[in-house]
């Protein structure tokens with residue numbers, strides 16, 4: 070049995086489009102004129118900090134809430150105003166929301182038996198579709214078990230099967246790995262991607278974890294202050310963030326704010342040269358990645374590098390990488406990453422001042438206030 074293809078794309082090949090979507094809660098602007106396109110047959114990660122509006126966005130797409138302004142289109146047809154059960158959209162909740170008194174198979178079959186539109190009554194067909202959905206998520210032998218008799222990762226897969234059995238055009242996943250322990254999370258990352266690739270249904274996966282977003286998504290969208298800051302593939306986003314909001318969300322870039330003065334950047338750590346011509350008094354932020362900074366004695370800065378001084382505060386050993394924290398004279402915290410397989414940093418002494426140096430080519434300049 071093959072799940073039916075109900076897709077009819079817009080001319081641009083977009084499955085889901087959000088145009089100027091705004092959602093207000095009293096004075097709180099949860100989404101602020103947000104634009105987002107989700108192509109067909111894609112895994113899109115949506116990365117945002119706590120309170121950025123991730124859940125609100127999913128709830129609007131699913132139809133649990135309506136926007137104050139803007140439009141949502143699925144296959145070119147307006148979604149806003151349509152009740153959730155008519156939207157053809159699957160939703161996997163963070164806590165899985167399974168029925169504890171029903172078996173795995175009955176949880177999956179629930180949507181087929183009781184949905185308002187297209188309800189199935191033929192038991193053989195319900196059984197066949199349920200079994201197929203369980204096979205898709207690798208749980209074909211678990212249908213008879215209670216949901217209390219399976220592991221966290223298996224519960225996650227039951228929640229996914231329960232959504233997939235209804236053949237949605239797109240599946241929304243709200244922090245789907247949040248309830249799993251770290252080892253299981255890594256395994257489920259692979260499984261979710263594999264299931265999606267077999268099905269060719271678009272997944273929109275929201276998460277606050279940059280590693281999860283970068284690992285999972287063919288494309289990653291960064292949500293900041295109710296808008297999309299950048300949409301890109303993982304590598305481009307990580308290596309070339311286009312604005313400070315994206316850089317901040319990647320948890321891999323130091324940001325130094327300042328103002329251009331005689332062709333250089335006046336920052337809290339002193340004057341830093343900048344590669345491009347920018348008018349004086351322009352507010353600018355300079356971003357340098359944690360792993361592009363070297364550390365040495367102030368007298369040993371290698372030629373061709375920019376540098377500033379900061380005091381070593383402490384280090385954090387994470388296994389393959391070590392993170393070192395420095396504080397600039399006016400209190401900014403700077404992070405430097407060293408890789409165990411290729412260590413670059415000298416022995417560091419707490420409270421001692423060092424030169425933090427970087428190649429001007431590795432720094433990214435953002436014009437505009439912080």
Ligand SMILES: Nc1ncnc2c1ncn2[C@@H]1O[C@H](COP(=O)(O)OP(=O)(O)OP(=O)(O)O)[C@@H](O)[C@H]1O
Nearest residue numbers: 094097099117118119120121122123124125126277
């Ligand atoms: N029902 C509500 N009433 C009032 N404010 C709300 C409501 N729901 C969300 N908000 C506010 O809207 C903003 C976005 O909330 P949302 O839950 O979408 O964020 P989130 O990115 O999912 O956060 P988290 O990762 O912490 O779950 C927050 O400032 C939140 O406090």
